[in-house]
Amino acid sequence: MSFIPLVRMIIEENNYPIVTEESLDEWAAAHDVVMLFFGGDGERLDETADVAVVVPMLDRHFGGRFKSAVVARESERQLQVRYRFNAFPTLVFLKNGGYLGAISRMQDWGDYVAMVEEILKGEPGDAPAFKLPHGCGTDESTDATAH
Numbered sequence: 001m002s003f004i005p006l007v008r009m010i011i012e013e014n015n016y017p018i019v020t021e022e023s024l025d026e027w028a029a030a031h032d033v034v035m036l037f038f039g040g041d042g043e044r045l046d047e048t049a050d051v052a053v054v055v056p057m058l059d060r061h062f063g064g065r066f067k068s069a070v071v072a073r074e075s076e077r078q079l080q081v082r083y084r085f086n087a088f089p090t091l092v093f094l095k096n097g098g099y100l101g102a103i104s105r106m107q108d109w110g111d112y113v114a115m116v117e118e119i120l121k122g123e124p125g126d127a128p129a130f131k132l133p134h135g136c137g138t139d140e141s142t143d144a145t146a147h
Helices: 005-014 024-029 047-061 073-083 109-121
Strands: 033-038 067-071 090-095 098-104
Touching (some): 005 067, 024 033, 033 047, 033 073, 047 067, 047 090, 047 109, 073 090, 098 109
Parallel strands (some): 033 067
Antiparallel strands (some): 033 090
């Protein structure tokens, strides 16, 4: 799987590294705080291009408070499981290699700034549990085996 042309251009113009499941930990350990861009299938998801444009804008706005990288398409699903987010595109933030938070899908600029500020104030912890869509629970009222 490859990146859409706009994502390739942003990678080249900003000299963003492309990290894989195998290289991520070593790369993240070399930086205090990182932001990872998980673009997803840009051919199918219109928001991929929108969020890709926001990545360098966030870099400039936050003036070096984190280093950014793009996650290789072939590693996205494995790392999605690791960081437990439900939608693409997503920005994942790590501090000293530990999970800080994530922002999924396209947001308003002011919301991005506020959410990133809040995330950067945090301390590393576990990624949140996956959230199932409403109606997909396993309580007795939705459990097919319950009688």
